[in-house]
Amino acid sequence: MTNANSAEPIIRIEHVWKFFGELPALQDVSLHVYQGQRVVIIGPSGSGKSTLLRSINRLEEINSGLISVDGIDVNDPKNDINKIRQNLGMVFQQFNLFPHKTVLQNLTMAPCRLRGMPRKEAEELALRLLNKVGISDKAHAYPAMLSGGQQQRVAIARALAMQPELMLFDEPTSALDPEMVGEVLDVMVNLARDGMTMICVTHEMGFARTVADVVVFMDKGQILEVGSPEDIYEHPQHPRLQQFLKQVL
Amino acid sequence: MLRRLLCALLLPALLCSSAMAAEKLVVATNPEWPPMEFLDDNKNIIGYDVDMFKAVAAEAGMEAEFIMTAWDGIFAGVAAGNYDVVASAVTITPERQKAFAFTVPYYDVQQIVVLRKGDSASGFADLKGKVLGGQIGTTGIFVAQKSGVDMTIREYDNVGLAMQDLLNSRIDAVVCDSPVALYYANQKEGFADQLTVAFRTEATESFGFVVRKDRKDLVERLNKGIEAVRAKGIEAELIRKWLGE
Amino acid sequence: MRENEENGLPAGMAPEGKIEVPAGGLVLPDSEKGGIVNAWSLSLVGAVVVLTVLCTVWPDPYLEILRFLPGGLVVTFEVTILSIVCAIPLGLITGLGRLSHNRVINLIASTYVEVIRGIPLLVQIFYIYYALAKFLQVSGLTSAVIAISFCYGAYMGEVFRAGIMAVPKGQTEASRSLGFNKVQTMLFVVLPQALRTIIPPVGNECIAMLKDTSLVSVMAMPDLMQFGRSFAAKSYLYFETYTVIALIYLIITLLLSKAVSILESRLNYYDKRK
Numbered sequence: 001m002t003n004a005n006s007a008e009p010i011i012r013i014e015h016v017w018k019f020f021g022e023l024p025a026l027q028d029v030s031l032h033v034y035q036g037q038r039v040v041i042i043g044p045s046g047s048g049k050s051t052l053l054r055s056i057n058r059l060e061e062i063n064s065g066l067i068s069v070d071g072i073d074v075n076d077p078k079n080d081i082n083k084i085r086q087n088l089g090m091v092f093q094q095f096n097l098f099p100h101k102t103v104l105q106n107l108t109m110a111p112c113r114l115r116g117m118p119r120k121e122a123e124e125l126a127l128r129l130l131n132k133v134g135i136s137d138k139a140h141a142y143p144a145m146l147s148g149g150q151q152q153r154v155a156i157a158r159a160l161a162m163q164p165e166l167m168l169f170d171e172p173t174s175a176l177d178p179e180m181v182g183e184v185l186d187v188m189v190n191l192a193r194d195g196m197t198m199i200c201v202t203h204e205m206g207f208a209r210t211v212a213d214v215v216v217f218m219d220k221g222q223i224l225e226v227g228s229p230e231d232i233y234e235h236p237q238h239p240r241l242q243q244f245l246k247q248v249l
Numbered sequence: 250m251l252r253r254l255l256c257a258l259l260l261p262a263l264l265c266s267s268a269m270a271a272e273k274l275v276v277a278t279n280p281e282w283p284p285m286e287f288l289d290d291n292k293n294i295i296g297y298d299v300d301m302f303k304a305v306a307a308e309a310g311m312e313a314e315f316i317m318t319a320w321d322g323i324f325a326g327v328a329a330g331n332y333d334v335v336a337s338a339v340t341i342t343p344e345r346q347k348a349f350a351f352t353v354p355y356y357d358v359q360q361i362v363v364l365r366k367g368d369s370a371s372g373f374a375d376l377k378g379k380v381l382g383g384q385i386g387t388t389g390i391f392v393a394q395k396s397g398v399d400m401t402i403r404e405y406d407n408v409g410l411a412m413q414d415l416l417n418s419r420i421d422a423v424v425c426d427s428p429v430a431l432y433y434a435n436q437k438e439g440f441a442d443q444l445t446v447a448f449r450t451e452a453t454e455s456f457g458f459v460v461r462k463d464r465k466d467l468v469e470r471l472n473k474g475i476e477a478v479r480a481k482g483i484e485a486e487l488i489r490k491w492l493g494e
Numbered sequence: 495m496r497e498n499e500e501n502g503l504p505a506g507m508a509p510e511g512k513i514e515v516p517a518g519g520l521v522l523p524d525s526e527k528g529g530i531v532n533a534w535s536l537s538l539v540g541a542v543v544v545l546t547v548l549c550t551v552w553p554d555p556y557l558e559i560l561r562f563l564p565g566g567l568v569v570t571f572e573v574t575i576l577s578i579v580c581a582i583p584l585g586l587i588t589g590l591g592r593l594s595h596n597r598v599i600n601l602i603a604s605t606y607v608e609v610i611r612g613i614p615l616l617v618q619i620f621y622i623y624y625a626l627a628k629f630l631q632v633s634g635l636t637s638a639v640i641a642i643s644f645c646y647g648a649y650m651g652e653v654f655r656a657g658i659m660a661v662p663k664g665q666t667e668a669s670r671s672l673g674f675n676k677v678q679t680m681l682f683v684v685l686p687q688a689l690r691t692i693i694p695p696v697g698n699e700c701i702a703m704l705k706d707t708s709l710v711s712v713m714a715m716p717d718l719m720q721f722g723r724s725f726a727a728k729s730y731l732y733f734e735t736y737t738v739i740a741l742i743y744l745i746i747t748l749l750l751s752k753a754v755s756i757l758e759s760r761l762n763y764y765d766k767r768k
Contacts, residue, residue: 096667099687100686158672328730385727
């Protein structure tokens with residue numbers, strides 16, 4: 001990125017290579033994300049966009065290059081990855097709520113155990129967040145009792161409970177029934193309006209157009225084009241982006 | 250009904266195969282009771298009882314084929330008709346006589362208690378609070394239980410395991426028939442130098458061969474055989490050979 | 495039948511004495527199928543009725559046998575409980591070891607499982623009690639507990655491994671992404687969920703363990719089986735003694751299998767939709 005911002009980027013991705021066996025999943029990828037930026041990553045399946053996102057909190061280990069969060073190299077074994085992750089909220093395609101815990105416990109578990117937050121305080125925070133995502137009435141339900149959309153909103157609240165500096169969304173609406181996509185996107189839009197720094201892998205163009213500052217197009221493990229939503233969707237330059245948009249739209 | 254059918258089917262076959270041979274008895278023994286019955290290095294069942302019964306059977310005009318059986322269950326097998334005779338240092342007791350038929354006594358023994366060298370006892374009373382081992386279901390165990398002395402009695406599958414545990418100091422004493430006790434305490438390599446005879450019971454027990462209760466005919470034939478073996482001096486010879494007395 | 499006649503028992507009692515045991519181990523009672531008549535309740539009621547009838551109609555010898563056995567039952571439970579207490583942590587460690595990415599740990603755990611699974615429990619008991627006595631002497635109880643828990647630790651290791659592997663990878667990822675380390679993730683997220691898959695087979699292993707404690711009688715351990723053998727060897731009442739022994743084992747294992755299925759349904763609390 002050639003954003004002429006004088007501040008240090010929160011996320012610095014430099015010349016990252018990642019292989020699955022012999023297949024390159026990321027090929028010399030570089031990207032900077034700054035405080036308050038909303039970045040949307042698009043691209044066909046298998047383009048490496050999820051891999052890139054998961055590399056940021058080291059759910060995937062890269063083979064070469066550098067990824068740093070707040071200037072801390074996430075792949076340096078000297079740095080405590082668990083501390084770094086506490087600062088990076090992550091939302092998965094499959095929600096991954098803890099099924100054996102109630103909704104409230106899903107939210108309070110990490111703050112209590114990792115931040116040493118008193119239970120009462122954690123529960124208040126959790127209820128505030130549940131209220132924010134619109135399901136405070138389900139605080140004592142188990143995840144299996146919730147719809148997909150509700151579960152995903154709880155998952156967002158769970159990530160927020162750690163009060164992270166940045167949120168990573170890995171196709172948060174792909175596993176949802178169409179009628180539930182809206183409720184989850186609404187939560188994400190509100191989050192963006194609150195000024196949360198976000199990186200989203202998503203196909204939701206409406207969302208990208210509404211909130212994104214930057215849209216990144218990836219294909220075959222490479223970043224092929226970076227630009228504003230308008231640039232990307234209205235004036236795509238790269239032929240493969242043009243082809244991709246034609247298929248998606 | 251089924252039994253008769255089986256007999257009808259099997260008899261001709263049996264008769265054919267042994268048309269010329271003498272009647273064959275299947276004899277069960279628990280070959281873990283040296284020198285009465287044990288296995289030699291080639292897994293053959295040998296011992297006083299084996300030779301004695303073969304001689305008795307020969308005198309009675311029969312042949313004997315020995316099979317190996319666990320002691321625990323040896324009586325159930327003869328009751329079920331799995332074999333004709335038990336020749337396995339079986340003491341004649343009133344309880345056993347209720348359930349089975351016995352030949353006349355063919356050998357007399359006592360119970361002997363064996364200890365590790367250095368220990369001593371002159372009666373069960375001296376074993377109070379100690380651990381006594383023996384073979385499950387043998388008269389040695391019964392005698393110890395009847396003594397009423399407060400001791401722990403451990404019943405092993407065979408007397409050899411009990412002797413082994415005595416060597417390993419897991420138990421303090423082993424009780425068994427006198428020939429077996431003397432064999433371990435005086436003769437058997439690895440045991441004789443570490444074990445000693447403590448005392449023997451006053452009461453004498455007699456061994457008899459066991460058959461099913463409804464086969465009195467067989468008992469009579471065997472009794473005649475025993476008589477003949479004694480008369481011919483074979484018994485004395487076998488006692489010298491196996492028991493060194 | 496012949497045995498009955500010889501033991502002076504009425505010939506008519508054999509059909510009653512027959513106990514149906516489901517082939518291939520125990521069938522855990524299935525709460526879904528409900529109803530009063532199922533294999534489990536039929537077996538339990540049958541066993542209890544047969545035992546009661548035998549003891550009331552022929553108190554000599556049945557009641558006598560029953561009175562003789564409690565001492566053995568205590569030892570059977572003692573060996574079983576101590577073995578369970580040792581085997582479950584051993585199984586957990588083995589299961590985790592088998593899942594470890596550390597080559598050495600993985601190899602140790604896998605070798606342990608391979609070796610133990612290849613040796614019959616009876617041989618292991620003999621080995622620890624009689625063979626190892628050359629170097630190190632342990633009591634019958636200790637040998638029994640070591641042999642049984644080592645044997646079942648290996649079996650349970652596989653159960654734990656399968657149970658842990660059955661927890662979706664996303665659960666681990668979600669936990670790690672929140673900032674929990676590996677140990678916390680295992681303790682707070684994976685194991686509580688794995689428990690649900692693990693409990694029924696572990697329960698079955700525990701029941702099998704109780705049955706296998708009957709092998710310790712070879713070390714002259716006075717367990718239920720040994721008491722029965724001792725009684726039978728003295729009285730020559732093989733049919734009667736082993737009938738009672740079998741019924742007691744059956745009743746205990748049936749009750750335990752019920753306990754396991756209750757525990758299992760308790761652990762399913764979070765699956766029930768409104």
